[in-house]
Amino acid sequence: GESVGLHLPTLSVQEGDNSIINCAYSNSASDYFIWYKQESGKGPQFIIDIRSNMDKRQGQRVTVLLNKTVKHLSLQIAATQPGDSAVYFCAEEVSGTYKYIFGTGTRLKVLA
Amino acid sequence: DTGVSQNPRHKITKRGQNVTFRCDPISEHNRLYWYRQTLGQGPEFLTYFQNEAQLEKSRLLSDRFSAERPKGSFSTLEIQRTEQGDSAMYLCASSPPPRFSNEQFFGPGTRLTVL
Numbered sequence: 394g395e396s397v398g399l400h401l402p403t404l405s406v407q408e409g410d411n412s413i414i415n416c417a418y419s420n421s422a423s424d425y426f427i428w429y430k431q432e433s434g435k436g437p438q439f440i441i442d443i444r445s446n447m448d449k450r451q452g453q454r455v456t457v458l459l460n461k462t463v464k465h466l467s468l469q470i471a472a473t474q475p476g477d478s479a480v481y482f483c484a485e486e487v488s489g490t491y492k493y494i495f496g497t498g499t500r501l502k503v504l505a
Numbered sequence: 506d507t508g509v510s511q512n513p514r515h516k517i518t519k520r521g522q523n524v525t526f527r528c529d530p531i532s533e534h535n536r537l538y539w540y541r542q543t544l545g546q547g548p549e550f551l552t553y554f555q556n557e558a559q560l561e562k563s564r565l566l567s568d569r570f571s572a573e574r575p576k577g578s579f580s581t582l583e584i585q586r587t588e589q590g591d592s593a594m595y596l597c598a599s600s601p602p603p604r605f606s607n608e609q610f611f612g613p614g615t616r617l618t619v620l
Binding site: 425427429434435436437438439442482484486490491492493494495496497498 | 536548600603609
């Protein structure tokens, strides 16, 4: 079936560097995309979202880019901090379904 | 704490036993979701409630699984005759009416271990 996937299972970055986590989605009917952060033993925590009528959205230290042409989503984290270490999931919502389809996750490791 | 709460946080049971988990959503969130997450994987959708109505169930939700939300507030997820393959984290999420937001707020999860 259609699903959301990630290119890299683990990403290691130096503290202070920028991080880019990528995600590919396959359902062209999806119109809402979300990035979640999940720390060990905790539930997913919302980071940022974007609707399909946008191609970029910025938050505090985070930016999400959406390329509908190639069905690609990315999360950019500026000045990565040790507290950013976690597993990051992208998720998509097919219009009107109200359920999220998650990818398998990328583990971000921040090196001191 | 006004977030989504789940109880218990951990449950260890023997194969064949029944278990029940509870989820208390954020107040005034009329939509509630259950997901299952296995190690290294993203959450997988199980079922969705709008108020007390169960509007969608995944094929993952076999006949041993049942979820309820009798008064449109808290929800329970019951697994009958548990199997080792049921071992996972069970996550609950809630969201407000769609006119406000589509964001789903997740609880801490209930980790089930079936021996």
